Structures are given as structure tokens and as C-alpha cells.
Amino acid sequence: MKKATLLLIFAVLAMSSSMAAEKAAATFRTAKGEKIQVIINNKVINHQPKKIVKVQGGGGLLDVKIKVYKPNKTITFRDHLDITPGFKSDFTVVKLGSKNAAIEKTGITRMYNNHYRRPESIYNRRYYSIVSESDMNTLMNRMNRAYTDQSRLLVARNGIGDKKITTYDVNEILASLEYEDSKLKFAKWAYKRTLDQKQYEDIYGAFQYRTSIMELDRFIYG
Structure with a gap:
């Protein structure tokens, strides 16, 4: 019984270690294709604004700030986004109503080994x-x-x-x-x-x- 319990604990730890080791990826854009700058956990990902920004790392619940560069102004959006380890998540800044907007997860794809x-x-x-x-x-x-x-x-x-x-x-x-x-x-x-x-x-x-x-x-x- 004790041996079976130890084997079960080992299996759970191995599974947890495997999940923790998995990388995550994310792609950020706007619905209208404007240039953006992405900042994750206070770290600037791209100093030069781009239409599509790609990130790869550890994943988890991350503090994400997106600066959208419009012709006459810059608008900043901020949210806590769940970037799942082992998957590539696609995020898009979409307009909600006449004045509001939000960062929405618009796609997720398994990253194969x-x-x-x-x-x-x-x-x-x-x-x-x-x-x-x-x-x-x-x-x-x-x-x-x-x-x-x-x-x-x-x-x-x-x-x-x-x-x-x-x-x-x-x-x-x-x-x-x-x-x-x-x-x-x-x-x-x-x-x-x-x-x-x-x-x-x-x-x-x-x-x-x-x-x-x-x-x-x-x-x-x-």
C-alpha cells in the first residue's frame, strides 16, 4: 500500500513537472490592424510598434498592457490574461460599443512537442x-x-x-x-x-x- 502511494505521488510530481516545463506562446494584434506595443509584467516586449506582436515564455496569469497607436493619439489597454502553457493563444483588441474596447482571446492552438x-x-x-x-x-x-x-x-x-x-x-x-x-x-x-x-x-x-x-x-x- 505504501509502495503504491509513493508511486502515485511520483506520477503526480512528474506530471506537474512536465506541465511546468511546457512553454506558452501568444500573439497580439488589433481588429483593425493598428500598430501596437505590448508590455507584460512591466517588461516591454517590442520597443518598435508592430501590427502583430509574438511572445513565447512561461505562461500563466500575466499583467498585459497594450498601447495602440492611432493616427492622432495613443490608447492604452490593460488586463490580466491567462496564457496557457503548452498552447499558443491569440489575443485581439476589439471594439465594444461606440467608446469601449477590450482584449479578447480569439484563438488557441496546441503547441506540439x-x-x-x-x-x-x-x-x-x-x-x-x-x-x-x-x-x-x-x-x-x-x-x-x-x-x-x-x-x-x-x-x-x-x-x-x-x-x-x-x-x-x-x-x-x-x-x-x-x-x-x-x-x-x-x-x-x-x-x-x-x-x-x-x-x-x-x-x-x-x-x-x-x-x-x-x-x-x-x-x-x-
Whole structure:
């Protein structure tokens, strides 16, 4: 009995340790696409205002301040946001009524571990040529240095070519694109190159509008 109890305690501690080790990610934007600055727990994330701000770290209940830069003024919003470990959460500053606005969670996507991100051990390499971890990192760095979505799309397509990718890779690339139509174009292009097509719904959280998801569904399922 004592041995069983110790095993149970060990299992709980191992599970807790695993959950604590999981990273969290978050993306911030406004519904109208204004440039913003994000401050989390009094730490400035981006000194240069951007339309989309991406963060990766520990997660939890965080004190988030977002400065929205409009043509004639700057508006600041502040809230305590729950950023779940193991997931990428999308937050959008949305307008409520004529004068008020709020930071809303508009999407959440599971962040897979490397076993799912790079499933070389699952798929037979004789039949699949998969974009490697290092190639994917190089591709993302090149995309981050590009100034326009058109350039980012070109970098992504050239970097992948005829190789296979996973939904995890697709999500990473979509997060680096700024505009909805660019994301939709890439999602359509990437579908036939994706190994785990049954998990393609995992990318839906990258889209801001339901109509984009509906159009993607029509493209895939007819």
C-alpha cells in the first residue's frame, strides 16, 4: 500500500513537472490592424510598434498592457490574461460599443512537442522528404527578415518546395504572415504538402475571420 502511494505521488510530481516545463506562446494584434506595443509584467516586449506582436515564455496569469497607436493619439489597454502553457493563444483588441474596447482571446492552438513537429520516426523516409528542423529554422529567420507578406510567401514556398511539412510548421509560418489573405493563400498551397492532413483543423486558430476558414474548407473538401 505504501509502495503504491509513493508511486502515485511520483506520477503526480512528474506530471506537474512536465506541465511546468511546457512553454506558452501568444500573439497580439488589433481588429483593425493598428500598430501596437505590448508590455507584460512591466517588461516591454517590442520597443518598435508592430501590427502583430509574438511572445513565447512561461505562461500563466500575466499583467498585459497594450498601447495602440492611432493616427492622432495613443490608447492604452490593460488586463490580466491567462496564457496557457503548452498552447499558443491569440489575443485581439476589439471594439465594444461606440467608446469601449477590450482584449479578447480569439484563438488557441496546441503547441506540439518535437515528436509531432518532426515525425521522421513515424513516416518512412523512402517515401517522404521532410523539411528538417534546421531548414525550418533557417526558413523562419528569412521570413522574419522580409518586409512584406509577398516576400514572406515567396521565402516560405521556395524553402519548402516539394518537401513535406507538418501542421506545426504551417502554424509557425501562418503566425509570421501579417494579412488574412496571405495566410489563406499559404494554407491552400501547403495542404497537399502536409503530412498530418487529418490535423489540419489545428491551423484554424491562425485566422481572424470565420469566412477564411469556410473558404479553406471548400478548397479542401470541395
